[in-house]
Amino acid sequence: MSTDLVIALVGVAGVVLGGVVGLYGQARLASQARRREAEAVLAKYQEPLVHAAYELQSRLYNILELKFLEKYYTGGDDGQRDYAVRNTVYVVGQYFGWSEILRREIQFLSYSDSNRTRVVAECQRAIVEKFQSDKDHLGRPFQIWRGEQRAIGELMIDSDATPIQSIGYAAFAQNKLPASLPWFKRLEADIDEIATTPNRRLVELQHAFVDLVRELDQDKIRYPDKELGKVDPPPGPGSACTSASEDRS
Numbered sequence: 001m002s003t004d005l006v007i008a009l010v011g012v013a014g015v016v017l018g019g020v021v022g023l024y025g026q027a028r029l030a031s032q033a034r035r036r037e038a039e040a041v042l043a044k045y046q047e048p049l050v051h052a053a054y055e056l057q058s059r060l061y062n063i064l065e066l067k068f069l070e071k072y073y074t075g076g077d078d079g080q081r082d083y084a085v086r087n088t089v090y091v092v093g094q095y096f097g098w099s100e101i102l103r104r105e106i107q108f109l110s111y112s113d114s115n116r117t118r119v120v121a122e123c124q125r126a127i128v129e130k131f132q133s134d135k136d137h138l139g140r141p142f143q144i145w146r147g148e149q150r151a152i153g154e155l156m157i158d159s160d161a162t163p164i165q166s167i168g169y170a171a172f173a174q175n176k177l178p179a180s181l182p183w184f185k186r187l188e189a190d191i192d193e194i195a196t197t198p199n200r201r202l203v204e205l206q207h208a209f210v211d212l213v214r215e216l217d218q219d220k221i222r223y224p225d226k227e228l229g230k231v232d233p234p235p236g237p238g239s240a241c242t243s244a245s246e247d248r249s
Contacts, residue, residue: 045102048165050216052095054223057209059091060202064231069195089187090172093156095209097166099124100153123212123241130205138201141190148183155181206231211241 062068073084106117131144144152158167194202207230217223 045098045105046216049098049102050213050222052091052098052166053209053212053216054228056091056095057206057213057228059088060206060209061229061231063088063194064198064202064206069191073191073195085188085191086173087169088191089184090169092187093152093172093184094166094169096149096153097156098153100150101157101164101166103153119241120212120215123208123215126241127205127208127212130201130208133201138204139197139199141193141197141199142187142201142205144183144187152183203231203233207233208241215241 059068069084072080076084128146128149130138131142131149132146134143156166156172158165158171193199210228210230213223213228214220220228
């Protein structure tokens with residue numbers, strides 16, 4: 001092989017290698033940029049999302065452990081009954097609203113590039129599955145299909161607010177949303193049923209929401225352990241999601 005040919009081949013190999021290294025570098029930089037953007041979006045909406053998740057798990061805890069519906073729905077006066085139903089429906093819708101806002105903001109980014117955002121996404125997916133599961137042992141009350149969860153979330157978004165946010169309880173309580181919407185009416189009927197009949201789905205949902213709150217508040221600044229406990233666990237799989245506390249890459 002001539003010296004000129006060897007030099008030419010070496011040159012071509014150098015160009016190819018340089019191109020491969022350049023493409024790898026660009027892909028790595030793009031991945032880092034997506035990770036930073038995803039983490040920035042999560043940081044932006046972390047506070048309202050964790051607040052909504054905490055309020056919903058708290059209501060589920062009160063229903064399951066503190067006889068909330070027995071006291072204020074079954075045994076309360078008209079005002080207490082109305083609040084027990086309306087506010088319970090609201091805290092469900094509020095979570096779906098903030099979850100939908102986060103989904104919209106982050107849909108073109110990549111959760112998978114960041115362990116932290118990936119685990120939060122896993123916690124949220126676990127909640128979606130707990131709501132929509134049709135397993136017999138979970139019962140029918142509070143079964144909400146994935147598409148219905150999205151629909152409720154869309155309705156709960158205040159389109160006039162800047163920045164975007166979920167509607168507040170005052171607007172919800174004043175019937176700014178159509179009272180006849182089937183998803184809300186079905187939830188109201190479900191509340192009537194779970195007031196007298198224990199529901200396994202609520203237990204698993206409460207556990208899943210505690211997992212999400214703890215993931216979003218790993219330092220326990222907003223919600224210390226004394227304010228965030230799981231009801232007695234049902235038999236079956238453990239935690240709904242895996243904590244990212246040991247690896248926040």
